[in-house]
Amino acid sequence: MKSLQGEVHLNIPASKAWEMFTNNETLGKINPEMLSGAEYLEGDGSPGSLRIFKLGPALHHFVKESVQKVEKVETGRSFGYEVVSGELKEVYDPYHVTFSFAPVPGKEGEQCVAGWKAEFEPITPTSPPPEKAKDAALGFLKLFETCEATN
Numbered sequence: 758m759k760s761l762q763g764e765v766h767l768n769i770p771a772s773k774a775w776e777m778f779t780n781n782e783t784l785g786k787i788n789p790e791m792l793s794g795a796e797y798l799e800g801d802g803s804p805g806s807l808r809i810f811k812l813g814p815a816l817h818h819f820v821k822e823s824v825q826k827v828e829k830v831e832t833g834r835s836f837g838y839e840v841v842s843g844e845l846k847e848v849y850d851p852y853h854v855t856f857s858f859a860p861v862p863g864k865e866g867e868q869c870v871a872g873w874k875a876e877f878e879p880i881t882p883t884s885p886p887p888e889k890a891k892d893a894a895l896g897f898l899k900l901f902e903t904c905e906a907t908n
Contacts, residue, residue: 762874771869
């Protein structure tokens with residue numbers, strides 16, 4: 758299986774970033790142009806739950822929606838899922854994503870490192886790595902700071 762990953766430094770505590778990522782209502786308000794909504798179709802966010810991300814117009818050229826099956830949750834630290842339907846599933850199978858939030862040592866109450874990692878298998882040899890997904894995810898995570906500043 759192939760992998761791609763990246764991270765961004767955020768000027769908010771990991772606990773706040775985690776709270777924002779796991780709250781569907783908050784996620785839909787961060788930047789509706791990128792992510793217009795998130796909701797649980799089944800479950801409450803624990804492993805086995807189904808969550809849908811409805812992506813906004815800024816990403817429609819790439820992905821309109823993504824249904825994810827939650828695989829692993831380490832409260833306050835990481836959230837892993839497999840994409841089970843949507844455009845990404847048409848290009849990669851399987852497609853697993855993990856978002857992580859780690860405090861910056863010495864600045865635990867102020868900063869964190871937010872990570873994104875995809876493990877995937879392209880359906881065809883010509884399928885490119887999911888660079889657009891990585892860039893969109895990291896760009897969206899960076900917006901957590903702006904959203905936090907306005908709250």
